[in-house]
Amino acid sequence: MLKRTDYLTKNYSAPDSWSIALYERDGGYRSAEKAFGIPREALVDEIKKAHIRGRGGAGFDCGTKMSFMPKESKKPHYLVINGDEGEPGTFKDRSIMEKNPHSLIEGCIIGAYAIGAHVAYIYVRDELHLSKARLEQAIVEARAKGYLGDRPFGRGYGVEVHVHTGAGAYICGEETALLNSLEGRRGEPRIKPPFPAQSGAFGCPTTVNNVETIALLPTALAMGGDTFSQLSLLHSFNDGGARIFGLSGHVKKPGLYECAVGLTLRELIYDLGGGVLGDRKMIGVIPGGSSCPVHLPDEIVNVKDPRFEPFNGKSILDLPLGVDTFRLAGSMLGTCCAMVLSDAVDPVLAIQNLMQFYKHESCGQCTPCREGCGWIVRILDKIVEGKGTMEELDRVHEIANDITGNTICAFGDGAAQPALAFVKRYRKNFEDYILRGGRSQTGRLSL
């Protein structure tokens, strides 16, 4: 169901979209003021009603995560915002930080109060210098207005927001690696439990949320949680509201499209994205960042769940994009930023490209991931050179399965799943390289 919205993106094209004047003209910071009038637990309940599923990829419910924070604790609480956007194909958080930073700052005030924190850290990857500058400026503006500091809105609940910078490591988007990085350490994921709500930043109760998730809080609160949730076609899946969908690769109009949750890939690619570049045939689509499995356009949905009745028997392109719809269909929604592969693309080169990414970004802590990603790249390199064997192709399976579930964090699975999906769906292309030197392949990624 295509329903365009503009809660976060309304002013994206305005020349001063990041200014507090423009943000306040549209009712900015009124939700934060309203939040301070609600008891903490009631505020978390209201956020729960909004059914904001984490926009960073895992899709965990925002309000539920906040409810895990201890009610009483002698230690300080922290809110940490994950702005380490770097999942290949994903570019939505950067747009919020650059073009609508105040939505995130206001979200931080609401979120901090909801979890009993007085300090929020926004962890921004180092490359995003403009994002950092815009956020810093937004913090200065909000403080000058009396929305941050010791007494925001004249109330006695102090909130400070700081921007923290990374230094180039995709793994720091994993929440516990991010916490280590925030603490000034190497960004290696921690073993869970303890979960951040018990022991997160500096050993204190912490909630880590994605940029978009927190930036939606002002909207959800202004509308009321339930009303916000019902914007979504997937309200019955507890997957509420609106979100920013991204589109990249071989499409005519790549970019960001804010819509109600429940948009389908077909609507995203054809109605919003204008279809495949050069009106070529689409051979595959990765639904939400490179860690999601690639899908063939003619894959049919078949899930034994009464809620799937309207979708069963249809193409995966017609399945509404939701955390649970895609999980139950054996896929993953991820960050909801789709990547389109036309028939100009050699799928063997595509997965080689992605596995090079995972090899480069593995933190090296767990052997299956550190070695396995490298082994898969080595095999793919051999296959592309025409020196691979069928036995080695099968070994990609074996290695990927050995990574899955055998690592401290989800990076391992995120690296193994795309390899498995590509080999499964494009096996003939791999075999062509092995048996015929890749003669019938395009040998290209670009048009």
Place this chain on the structure above:
Amino acid sequence: MAFSLSDERERELSKIVARYPNKMAACIPVLHLCQEANGNWVSDEVIEFVAQKLELGAAHVKGVVTFYTLFNQSPPGRHQVWICRTLSCALRGSGELIEHCEKRLGVHLGETTKNGKVTLRTAECLASCGTAPVMQVDRTYYENLTTEAVDRVLDRLMNE
């Protein structure tokens, strides 16, 4: 020669440290500050300086430096150019752009031009997939790149 910061940067360092409940947390932002003051690389002297300022072991600081790709362990050129090589950009021709840049600058990836002005590298996904292909030059993004646009930027850097 021992490394030190200007008074202005020292004040910046104090401001950074004040944001956190302990000094260790300032490690990454302080390393960035010092790297910038040291011609964009982190020398052993810088590591010693940061370790002393933040009351950390030099081994800890070195461990941090070697983990993250954006801390240079040797001096780069005056300008650093990163071209995104990951899939969304590759689908839009970044592979061809990388080859073009190598030829134009007469360097391989990871190398610095003979005049010391440009270090050419690839980057993993720069979060700009909708405006691919993209490159980062020092702190600035250049999006929707064409070879002509790349040439204009490279020429400017080389002739500066």
